[in-house]
Amino acid sequence: MLKALDNFHLPVLQAEVCQYLITDKNGVYVDGTLGGGGHSQAILEQLAASGRVIGIDLDRDAIAQATARLSNYGERFQAIQLNFRDIKSLLTNLRLKSIDGLLLDLGVSSHQIDDVNRGFSYQVPTQLDMRLSQDQKIRAVDILNQSSEQELARIMYEYGEERFARRIAEKIVQERQLHPVDSSEKLRSIVSSIVPFQFQIKSLSRVFQALRIAVNQELDNLIQCLNDVLPYLKPGGRLVIISYHSLEDRMVKQFFKDNEKKCHCPPGFPICVCGGEGMLEIVTRKPILPGLAEIEKNSRARSGKLRVAQRI
Ligand SMILES: C[S@@+](CC[C@H](N)C(=O)[O-])C[C@H]1O[C@@H](n2cnc3c(N)ncnc32)[C@H](O)[C@@H]1O
Incomplete structure (x- = not known):
């Protein structure tokens, strides 16, 4: 709509x-x-x-x-x-x-961020999609659940300049052995379990942005x-x-x-x-x-x- x-x-x-x-x-x-x-x-x-x-x-x-x-x-x-x-x-x-x-x-439009179904935002519960093109196959959820720990750390460090990248990647890989990391709430709770409270908002926006850049090869x-x-x-x-x-x-x-x-x-x-x-x-x-x-x-x-x- x-x-x-x-x-x-x-x-x-x-x-x-x-x-x-x-x-x-x-x-x-x-x-x-x-x-x-x-x-x-x-x-x-x-x-x-x-x-x-x-x-x-x-x-x-x-x-x-x-x-x-x-x-x-x-x-x-x-x-x-x-x-x-x-x-x-x-x-x-x-x-x-x-x-x-x-x-x-560059980047995303307000419409893309605000549309919950597009899965760009960490602020609302949503499936992690993040594709700019609805015709593309690879979504954020695929990268999160299929990439190696090193690749996840690289994405968050290189594209997000996130200093807790390695520890967040390690935790993602641990969690996904139990269940897929497929929603904004799950990723948010992983980031929050690693990053000290006062840095959490910044880290969340860095991690989500890094994933978006990777999904779309921006x-x-x-x-x-x-x-x-x-x-x-x-x-x-x-x-x-x-x-x-x-x-x-x-x-x-x-x-x-x-x-x-x-x-x-x-x-x-x-x-x-x-x-x-x-x-x-x-x-x-x-x-x-x-x-x-x-x-x-x-x-x-x-x-x-x-x-x-x-x-x-
Ligand atoms: C910040 S918005 C642009 C807003 C626009 N200037 C306006 O006035 O409404 C960025 C737009 O670029 C598109 N976009 C990002 N990367 C793209 C790419 N590689 N090829 C084509 N469109 C792209 C996004 O889908 C989004 O709609």
Whole structure:
């Protein structure tokens, strides 16, 4: 069941996204994380009559929601259920040789967190599912009950930076010999039995987030998409990425740095003759953060960090 439009998801840093992403009002933009279509709508509102947005999401609820919301834009908006890591084949299939910008607003939507059946939250009793795509086979419960103790510890340590990762993994493996660890209550009680009381809330959110990242291979998706989209960005076209997790933000920052053009020609030279490599210019040296007013209105914005780079 779809909720009322306003409850689906409140877009984060909406004005800033439009300001940095739109470099040509008649351009073609990809919203790689369509969600409820809030960002896409704001972008479409600012584009001219031939400007287009292609929206991608893994989640069929998001596709249905955004399609209904943006139906009045006709052919200027297209919603496609897809993993953004497959952006290259998408652009090939659409016969698009280049795009003017890509937006990624990473992570999960409010709708996904709030829908008990999707199993993302440790705050309500639920089956541990956590798939962004309802078509994917592997759920959180499969990882919890089938991965080795070392793999579970790695997931929680690497993706959650959880310092009790090894002991939590050991306890999961002990418990699952008696019964499957298949619900948020069971995982919550395992974490609470290991972690001192004052750190429990933080550990719970780290462990659940780490599992979600593993289920959906979120870091692999991100790096593959960034690498593959770069050759398709028009000169002057932009990557606008909002992350909510320190690992993702570091990955984006590093990707921008690795691809930054390091030209040593004197400032007056009309073209580069030094052969400095790289395809990007970093537009935001420091990430842009939501202001207090936005965080007050939307607490889920608080960990958002927006970074922008431009194709040379
Ligand atoms: C934070 S929400 C985006 C909200 C959206 N900007 C809006 O205004 O409503 C993130 C969305 O990205 C989707 N998503 C995450 N990883 C994805 C991937 N690899 N490919 C496609 N969609 C993905 C999720 O399903 C979710 O709907």
